[in-house]
Amino acid sequence: MKIPAPLCRKLETAARRAVKASYSPYSNFPVGAAVLADSGRIYTGTNVENASYGLCNCAERTAIFTAAAAGERAIKAVAVFTPTAEPTSPCGACRQVINEFGPEALVISVCQGSRRIETTLDQLLPDAFGPRNLPRRRKA
Secondary structure, three states, rough: OOOHHHHHHHHHHHHHHHHHHEOOOOOOOEEEEEEEOOOOOOEEEEEEOOOOOOHHHHHHHHHHHHHHOOOOOOOEEEEEEEOOOOOOOOOHHHHHHHHHHOOOOOOHHHHHHHOEEEEEHHOOOOOOOOHHHHHOOOOO
C-alpha cells in the first residue's frame, strides 16, 4: 500500500512519541507503535508488561486495539519504533492482529539508527489465516 511520505513521517513520529509511555520493567525493551486507520486517524500504543509474562501486550496490538475500540475496522499502515541500533519487526502475534485489520497494510519499523524496514503485512505473513478463511454468518 502506498502512503505519502509526509504521512509516513507523521506516523513514525507518533510511534517515537508513544515509546515514552512504555511499561517494560521486565524486558527493558520499550516499543512504541502508531497505526493509520482507514479513516485517516492515527492511533498510538506502547508495550505493557506484566509480572505474569503471558499477560503482556505489544505496542502494535495496543495501538490496533485502541483503534478498534474507537470504531475503526481497517488500517492502512503500522509504524513501530524501538530505541535500538537496528529496527525490529512486529512479532508473530502482532502480525496476525495486523492481518485482521489490514492484510495488505504497510509496515514500517524504525530505530535510533538510520536503518529501517519498510514492507507490507502480506510480505511478513504470507498466506495468513484471517476473516476470509471463516464462513460468513447470516445476519438475523
